[in-house]
Amino acid sequence: MRKKVEAILKEDVPKLGQKYEVVEVTPGYLRNYLFPNGLAEVATPEALEQVKAKQEEIEAEREKRRTAAEAAAEKAKGLTLTFTMKTGEGGTPFGSVSDRDILAELKEQGITDVSVNLNRSLKELGEHDVTLDFGEGITATITAVLTEGE
Numbered sequence: 001m002r003k004k005v006e007a008i009l010k011e012d013v014p015k016l017g018q019k020y021e022v023v024e025v026t027p028g029y030l031r032n033y034l035f036p037n038g039l040a041e042v043a044t045p046e047a048l049e050q051v052k053a054k055q056e057e058i059e060a061e062r063e064k065r066r067t068a069a070e071a072a073a074e075k076a077k078g079l080t081l082t083f084t085m086k087t088g089e090g091g092t093p094f095g096s097v098s099d100r101d102i103l104a105e106l107k108e109q110g111i112t113d114v115s116v117n118l119n120r121s122l123k124e125l126g127e128h129d130v131t132l133d134f135g136e137g138i139t140a141t142i143t144a145v146l147t148e149g150e
Contacts (some may be wrong), residue, residue: 002026006043008051011037020051020058022071062136065115069134072111079142084149085125091148096121102130102144122146 004024009017013034017023022043025034034040041047052089085093099116106114115133122128128144 005030007040008047009034009040011039020054022048022051029038035057054121066136066138068113069136069138072114073132073134073138073140075105076109076111076114076140076142079109079111080145081109081130082145083122083144084147087125087148091125093123093125093146093148096123097144097146098122105134 003026005027006022007025007030008018009021012018016025017093023040026042030040030042083097083101083105085095085097087093098121099118102116102118103114106112106116111132113134115135116130117133118130123143125146125148128146130142130144132140132142134140
C-alpha cells in the first residue's frame with residue numbers, strides 16, 4: 001500500500017478538492033504535479049492553523065452573503081413587475097421582455113445582486129412567473145405582467 005501525505009490545496013483541483021481543503025495524496029503526485037503548479041503545500045501544523053483561520057473567515061463571509069441574499073429574496077417575494085408593450089393587430093407584442101429588462105426594473109425597486117435566467121424572452125401578453133437567483137442556493141419567484149399599451 002502506498003504511503004499518503006497530507007496537503008493543503010491552494011486552488012480548486014478537479015476530482016481532488018476545493019481551495020483550503022486538506023487532502024491525502026501520494027508523495028509523487030504532490031511533488032510532481034501539485035507543487036510545480038502551485039496548487040498545494042504540505043500540511044504542517046502552522047499551515048493547518050492558518051487554513052483553519054481562513055476557513056472560519058470564509059464561512060463567516062458566506063454566512064453574511066447568505067443573510068443578505070435571504071433579505072433580498074424576502075423583499076422580492078410577491079413582487080409584480082408590469083411591462084407595457086406596443087402591440088400589433090391581434091394583440092401580438094412588438095418586441096419582448098428580456099433578462100436585462102427585468103434586472104433593470106428590479107434595480108429600480110432596490111433589488112440588486114440577483115440573476116435572472118429566462119429560457120427565452122417573454123413575448124406574450126399576460127402573467128409570467130420569473131425565478132430570481134440570489135446565490136447561496138436562495139431563490140424567489142416574482143410575476144412579470146406584459147400588458148397592451150401604446
